[in-house]
Amino acid sequence: MKQTLRNPWVYVIMVVPTLVLYSLFFIYPMATSSYYAFTDWNGLSDYSFIGLQNFIDVFSDKDFLHAIRNNMLFIVFSVFVQVPLIIIFALLIASVKRLQRLYKTTVFIPSILSTSVIGILWGFVLHPNIGPINKMLSFFGIEPVFWLADSKWALPSVLIVNAWQWMGFYIVLILAAILALPKEMNEAAEIDGASGFQRAWYLTVPLIKPIISVVVMLSIAGAMRVVDIVLVMTKGGPVGATEVMASYLVNEALGVNPNYGLGTAISLIIFVFALLLTAIYQRTFGRTED
């Protein structure tokens, strides 16, 4: 057996199945997508090679540029609103002495619910006529707000629901990191007279920076590929107000006038965007080891 393992071909054979599966489910779809992205394939008729026309069409469509802007807003909201809130909640839960498991479970529940359930649930909550939020506002004499039908409110509503869905998952991640820290440091700081805020800001947060970095990166990647909550709640509407790149893809590739060539071109654009943003983050803010 020892002699067998010295043969480099044995290792080649061992990795072949993985490589085959990887090629089958990643390389091959990517390669065919790359090919179809340069065609006018509509799924039914014969197609022809049209060069960069799909990419030109996409980037000259202001609806797509609006979708990119919305994706960026998702990222900004995730990184600058969601992540700080996640850290604050994780610190708060970590510092409670009683019912910590209850809080942990409670915040985690939304992330195990299906997006469809969340979309429909929040559809009721935000309903202009029967939704509890508008009922409460009407108590103060405020006119019904069309949360999902008004271009002003639709995107903030979806952002908040999306954050509500995923914050619990990240809170639990960060909480695990906080609870894994040695208690002695915190106690020593407390004896030295550091306040709760000082201990959190100067001690805990720097120590969990690597996991925060991972959360930020996952949030960026998640914001780039967000689509399900948008499709369930607004289908990208009203009038493209909540359209993101992936929902634009769905509406173009399928929908009234299916255009798979264009769809695959958009999928490549999303892939490149996500890759670039993640790489930029990793090369800059995400370098925790330095």
Next chain:
Amino acid sequence: MKKLLMTVIMLVLVSTTVLTACGGNNGGNQQGNNTSNSNSSTSNSNSTPDPSSPTDTDKKAEPFTVSLRHIQIGEAQKFRKAILDDVVAKTEAEVPGLTFELEGVEDSVNRFTKLPAEMAAGNPPKIFDLFGGEGDALKYGAAGRLLDLAPILEELGLSNSFLNLDQFTLDGKVYGLPIGGNIEGFYYNEEIFATLGLPEPKTWAELEQAAQTLTDNGYTAFAMGSKGAWVPLMLVNTLIGRYAGPESISGFSSGEAKWNSPEVVAAYAKYEEWVKKGYFTKGELGFEYADMLNEFLTGKAGMMFDGSWRSSVFSDETQAGALTNKVGFFTMPAVEGGVGDQTYVNGNYSNGYGFSSDLNEQELVAVKAFIKNMYSEEMQLRGLLEDGVLPSIKLSSDALSKVEDKIVKKVITIMGEAGGAFSHFDSTVQSSVYKETEDTILKLIAGQETAQSVADQLQAVQDKANQE
């Protein structure tokens, strides 16, 4: 030698594993091959079993299933679903071994999401809900995905039975069968109209006066759910038929009519004017088609523009509640200065069933039996009486005289008095143009576009589509 042997054994093991994983669907492929073999034998054979007497009692039939996709979901479609269930039961009883696998899917999800993807993959259900026209039946038919029904209709003696197969016919081939006909018009709440002293609008001035009075009194003039753009487009379509004439609808794709002609712009401008006057449901862009009906049924709206297929709701107490039999129907009045015959109605025979071209011999028998039962005088009359859907096949005057529902009676009267019918432009224009009409109407409603800018954009897309 030992090393070589070990290497060879491992190679064989790995290859076997990979090949086994890849070949997991062999059975399915085999079946697929059988299916295509049967198909070719079916097409080569002239002795297709007679669906009217398909039972061969001497031979125990092999069980088989036929997938059937319908859109009869929800309370409002319960009458139509009951008819479908009866047809399914009757067909299963007639064809030995047959079991239908029914799948209910929401209309627009089926039409715009599932079916296009299945057509691209070449695996649509065997029987499915299908719309006629350029973007649906004719496109799929030309791509070879749909069964040509002309020979089957001839075999079943139904060739001359259908009132209108235009939207399903291409080069003499019939790619689908409409389940019924319909016209589109305004439903109105008779109680609210009586309270406000409003007559049933017969002229354009009366219609606009009614809308204004309703708005002034805190009612929504026209209930509308524009989350799906096809809903407001029903009204736009009819406005175009009035302002630009019935011929304009079919003239866009031939280049004879222009979207940015003053008449079509006037139609869009009227819609824009009504939006600005607040005649439609507040926040309509966030409401679904079903919400529109709910708003009307709860007495918050005075009128609703919809198809005659909705009529059965208003005679069903469980759905209409206090509004049962208190709803009237009228078609869009003539527009002053409108082009062409102003008595034309927005009428369609566009929704029905299509059938996959990929059928084996047994499935073909089942399809024929399904057509025979679904498009029988009995079921068509039931559709008319129970569901308020106009028949798609010719019925005797005796049968038609059985209609008691006042809206259906009114619809039949309107159709009798109409000079003709123009169809939906979704069945006459190219898919790319229709998509643009959907995108632009929502922008018009949101105030992001004007009637003129919408018309110009549509014409640009139309020109491009006509050149292709």
